[in-house]
Amino acid sequence: MGSCVDNSRILLAATEVxxxxxxxxxxxxxxxxxxxxEWMSEKxxxxxxxxxxxxxxxVFGVTMPxxxxxxxxxxxxxxxxxxxxxxxxLEVDPIKHAHKMIxxxxxxxKELGIDKARERVLMSMEDRRELEAA
Numbered sequence: 001m002g003s004c005v006d007n008s009r010i011l012l013a014a015t016e017v018x019x020x021x022x023x024x025x026x027x028x029x030x031x032x033x034x035x036x037x038e039w040m041s042e043k044x045x046x047x048x049x050x051x052x053x054x055x056x057x058x059v060f061g062v063t064m065p066x067x068x069x070x071x072x073x074x075x076x077x078x079x080x081x082x083x084x085x086x087x088x089x090l091e092v093d094p095i096k097h098a099h100k101m102i103x104x105x106x107x108x109x110k111e112l113g114i115d116k117a118r119e120r121v122l123m124s125m126e127d128r129r130e131l132e133a134a
Contacts, residue, residue, distance in 0.1 A: 011054050023112060028055030028085020031108035033101035037061035037094065048088070055085035057104045059097050064090060 014027045023030050034051040036044045039062045051058045066072045081087035091097040109115040123131075 011051070011056075014054075014056070023114075026055055026085055029108065029112065030055075031105045031112065031114075032056055033104045034058035035061070035097065035101060037097060052080055052086040052088055053084045057081075057086055057089065057101075059089045059091055059100050061090075061092055061094070061097055063092070064088070 010032075011027070014030050014032055017023050017030055018025065018027060034048060034056045036048045036058065038044075045060075045065070048058045048060060064073070064076070066076065076088040077090070078087070089100055091100050106115065
């Protein structure tokens with residue numbers, strides 16, 4: 001996670017993608033994932049929670065301060081998704097951390113039907129103008 005300004009821009013961009021249409025009806029439908037790979041301060045968790053409650057799957061990279069509180073852990077890692085569409089996950093190994101994020105993105109791409117390879121078509125400016133006019 002970057003600075004608060006960067007994070008706000010990321011969520012704003014995801015919101016605009018949803019508003020533009022074609023990639024779901026909510027931020028939680030968009031194939032994105034957040035990452036907080038290391039503990040910097042309580043701010044890392046608050047920013048991550050901002051992502052989670054906005055609908056973004058977010059992986060934390062070190063032990064959460066709620067470790068040992070099974071009811072609260074269940075809430076963070078399972079129940080939040082039903083409420084907000086986003087959820088926390090935990091993975092300290094950086095390779096597994098990245099693989100969890102990729103798996104989530106792949107799952108969301110599949111749900112949207114954009115997981116299949118397609119031939120790319122390059123368009124001329126004239127073709128683009130015709131599309132915009134239509």
